[in-house]
Amino acid sequence: MFSRPTSNSMASPKKKLQGLVAATITPMTENGEINFSVIGQYVDYLVKEQGVKNIFVNGTTGEGLSLSVSERRRVAEEWVTKGKDKLDQVVIHVGALSLKESQELAQHAAEIGADGIAVIAPFFLKPWTKDVLINFLKEVAAAAPALPFYYYHIPALTGVKIRAEELLDGIQDKIPTFQGLKFSDTDLLDFGQCVDQHRQQQFAFLFGVDEQLLSALVMGATGAVGSTYNYLGKKTSQMLEAFERKDFSLALNYQFCIQRFINFVVKLGFGVSQTKAIMTLVSGIPMGPPRLPLQKASREFTDSVEAKLKSLDFLSFTDLKDGKLEAGS
Ligand SMILES: CC(=O)N[C@@H]([C@@H](O)[C@H](O)[C@H](O)CO)[C@@H](O)CC(=O)C(=O)O
Numbered sequence: 001m002f003s004r005p006t007s008n009s010m011a012s013p014k015k016k017l018q019g020l021v022a023a024t025i026t027p028m029t030e031n032g033e034i035n036f037s038v039i040g041q042y043v044d045y046l047v048k049e050q051g052v053k054n055i056f057v058n059g060t061t062g063e064g065l066s067l068s069v070s071e072r073r074r075v076a077e078e079w080v081t082k083g084k085d086k087l088d089q090v091v092i093h094v095g096a097l098s099l100k101e102s103q104e105l106a107q108h109a110a111e112i113g114a115d116g117i118a119v120i121a122p123f124f125l126k127p128w129t130k131d132v133l134i135n136f137l138k139e140v141a142a143a144a145p146a147l148p149f150y151y152y153h154i155p156a157l158t159g160v161k162i163r164a165e166e167l168l169d170g171i172q173d174k175i176p177t178f179q180g181l182k183f184s185d186t187d188l189l190d191f192g193q194c195v196d197q198h199r200q201q202q203f204a205f206l207f208g209v210d211e212q213l214l215s216a217l218v219m220g221a222t223g224a225v226g227s228t229y230n231y232l233g234k235k236t237s238q239m240l241e242a243f244e245r246k247d248f249s250l251a252l253n254y255q256f257c258i259q260r261f262i263n264f265v266v267k268l269g270f271g272v273s274q275t276k277a278i279m280t281l282v283s284g285i286p287m288g289p290p291r292l293p294l295q296k297a298s299r300e301f302t303d304s305v306e307a308k309l310k311s312l313d314f315l316s317f318t319d320l321k322d323g324k325l326e327a328g329s
Pocket residue numbers: 023024056058059060061062184208209210211225226227228262
C-alpha cells in the first residue's frame with residue numbers, strides 16, 4: 001500500500017516546492033462515495049495533458065474537511081501510490097478542527113512518504129492570537145518532524161484573520177520544519193510583506209488566487225496552488241514562462257485570457273462543485289458530485305460551460321493573436 005520509504009530525519013529542504021501545484025479534486029461516485037478507481041487516470045492527465053507534477057491533496061477543492069479521517073488517509077495513500085515516479089511532490093492537507101485528528105493525519109502523511117503537509121487554522125473554536133495559532137500548528141508539525149510544513153492561509157473560509165506576515169515572524173524558531181506559505185487571499189500587501197521579510201529564508205511562497213497569479217508573481221510568488229491548474233495548467237505554465245522571459249505583455253495577455261474564463265464561471269456561480277463539473281468536461285474523467293453540504297453544479301451551469309469551452313476550442317487562446325488581446329471572448 002505505502003509506496004515510499006519513510007524517514008526519521010528532520011525535514012530537509014530537498015527540492016523546493018515551486019511552479020504550479022494542482023489542488024486536487026476528490027472524485028466521487030453518484031452515490032457520494034470516493035471514486036478511487038479514477039485517481040491513476042487523473043495523475044496521468046495532470047502530468048501528460050496539463051504538465052502539472054505537483055499536487056495538493058485534501059484541501060478546499062478536495063473537500064478534505066468533508067471527508068472522514070479514514071477517507072482522508074485512503075485518499076492520501078491513493079495519490080501517493082499512483083503518483084509514484086510520475087509526480088514530483090505530493091503535499092497533503094492535514095488541517096482539522098481536532099488537534100488529535102490533525103496529528104494523526106500528519107503522522108500518516110509521513111508514513112506513506114508524502115512530500116509535505118499543510119494546515120489551515122482551526123475554524124470553529126478559533127485561535128484569536130498569533131501565538132495560539134502557532135502553538136496549534138507547532139503541535140501538528142511535531143507529529144511529522146521529517147516533513148516540510150506549509151501554513152495554508154485562507155481567511156475568507158476559516159474566518160481566522162491573523163495576517164500571514166504576523167504569523168511568519170519568527171515561525172521557524174517555533175516550527176523548524178516550516179517551509180512555506182500557501183496564501184489563498186487577495187491581500188497583496190500582506191503577501192508582499194511575507195516575501196519581503198523572508199527573502200533570505202528560501203521559503204516557498206505559493207499563491208492561491210489563480211485569477212490574480214500574475215500580480216503575485218510580481219510580488220515574488222515562487223509558485224501557485226489552485227483548483228484551475230487541474231484544467232488550465234498548461235495555459236498557466238505559458239504565462240509563467242512568459243513571465244520568466246520577462247515578456248510581461250504576453251504574460252498579461254495570458255492572465256487576461258485566464259481571467260475571462262474564470263470571470264465567466266464566477267458570474268454563473270463558481271465553487272468546488274463547479275470545479276468538479278468543469279474538470280469532468282475538460283478531462284473526460286468523471287469527478288462526480290460533491291458531498292453535502294455542497295450541491296451538484298446545475299445542468300444550466302454545465303451546459304453554459306460546455307458551450308463556452310467549445311467556443312474557446314477549450315482555452316486554446318485562439319483569441320490571442322500576435323500577442324494582442326482581443327476583446328469579447
Ligand atoms: C477558495 C478557493 O477554492 N480557492 C482556490 C482557487 O484555486 C480558486 O478556485 C481560483 O482562484 C478561482 O477563483 C484555491 O486557493 C483552493 C486550494 O488551493 C485548495 O483547494 O486547497
